[in-house]
Amino acid sequence: xxxxxxxxxxxxxxxxxxxxxxxxxxxxxxxxxxxxxxxxxxxxxxxxxxxxxxxxxxxxxxxxxxxxxxxxxxxxxxxxxxxxxxxxxxxxxxxxxxxxxxxxxxxxxxxxxxxxxxxxxxxxxxxxxxxxxx
Amino acid sequence: xxxxxxxxxxxxxxxxxxxxxxxxxxxxxxxxxxxxxxxxxxxxxxxxxxxxxxxxxxxxxxxxxxxxxxxxxxxxxxxxxxxxxxxxxxxxxxxxxxxxxxxxxxxxxxxxxxxxxxxxxxxxxxxxxxxxxxxxxxxxxxxxxxxxxxxxxxxxxxxxxxxxx
Numbered sequence: 397x398x399x400x401x402x403x404x405x406x407x408x409x410x411x412x413x414x415x416x417x418x419x420x421x422x423x424x425x426x427x428x429x430x431x432x433x434x435x436x437x438x439x440x441x442x443x444x445x446x447x448x449x450x451x452x453x454x455x456x457x458x459x460x461x462x463x464x465x466x467x468x469x470x471x472x473x474x475x476x477x478x479x480x481x482x483x484x485x486x487x488x489x490x491x492x493x494x495x496x497x498x499x500x501x502x503x504x505x506x507x508x509x510x511x512x513x514x515x516x517x518x519x520x521x522x523x524x525x526x527x528x529x530x
Numbered sequence: 531x532x533x534x535x536x537x538x539x540x541x542x543x544x545x546x547x548x549x550x551x552x553x554x555x556x557x558x559x560x561x562x563x564x565x566x567x568x569x570x571x572x573x574x575x576x577x578x579x580x581x582x583x584x585x586x587x588x589x590x591x592x593x594x595x596x597x598x599x600x601x602x603x604x605x606x607x608x609x610x611x612x613x614x615x616x617x618x619x620x621x622x623x624x625x626x627x628x629x630x631x632x633x634x635x636x637x638x639x640x641x642x643x644x645x646x647x648x649x650x651x652x653x654x655x656x657x658x659x660x661x662x663x664x665x666x667x668x669x670x671x672x673x674x675x676x677x678x679x680x681x682x683x684x685x686x687x688x689x690x691x692x693x694x695x
Binding site: 416455495521 | 534536537538539540541542543544545546547548549550551552553554555556557558559561564567568569570580581583584585586587588589590591592593595596597599600601609610611612613614615616617618619621622623624627628629630631632633634635636637638639640641642643644645646647649650651652653654655659662663664665666667668669670671672673674675677678
């Protein structure tokens with residue numbers, strides 16, 4: 397493994413950690429993207445910070461694209477599979493109360509047993525689907 | 531600056547930082563995520579463990595930061611700086627929604643290698659596939675909200691399903 401292959405994921409992970417910790421310390425909110433997204437369309441509560449966070453995510457993607465750092469490849473997947481996957485991700489994260497960020501980073505970071513169990517379950521099923529379909 | 535504006539400003543800073551973390555870590559790239567989830571690649575020696583490093587990097591910040599800086603404040607019933615209280619899930623139950631929801635999420639995640647954060651950050655690519663994924667994902671979250679509400683109404687008096695994080 398090259399050095400950058402170790403340090404970039406670690407550094408990126410630490411940035412995710414700092415952003416999550418700051419949101420919790422200042423706004424008292426869990427930086428769970430699925431929760432922020434589903435709540436942004438909800439009728440209750442303060443929605444402005446949710447849209448600000450989402451806008452920030454979109455902005456960082458746009459900057460990364462301008463720098464040529466946004467890479468991905470969907471060539472192997474058909475549109476129906478992508479739509480099905482998107483629906484499962486939206487449905488599952490709200491029923492399960494979190495995703496890779498809400499459970500994976502914030503919940504595990506709080507050493508929440510619920511989040512540790514949830515992470516184990518979605519990792520196991522993610523591995524299952526990836527091994528079967530790729 | 532009042533609290534609502536402060537929360538808005540905090541989110542305007544944390545959102546881009548979070549997105550930048552996704553890009554720098556490589557997690558905005560579905561190929562990299564699938565390179566981790568598809569453990570059958572271990573046999574060929576092409577398995578990519580970087581997702582584990584991303585998690586380690588994030589937790590190396592959040593665990594000490596939470597345990598030393600935030601948990602004592604929650605325990606002492608103090609408020610965060612820009613909000614009246616910490617919105618941290620109170621429920622501890624390992625219930626069916628937690629397990630079922632996480633399983634469904636995992637299946638969708640493993641199918642294409644995209645979870646909610648990278649999906650939003652990747653919208654800028656202009657790829658119709660990402661747009662389709664995001665629209666479908668938003669539809670899924672709203673269907674789940676309706677299901678949660680129906681479940682809460684049915685179980686009147688019982689503790690409500692925790693706020694999604």
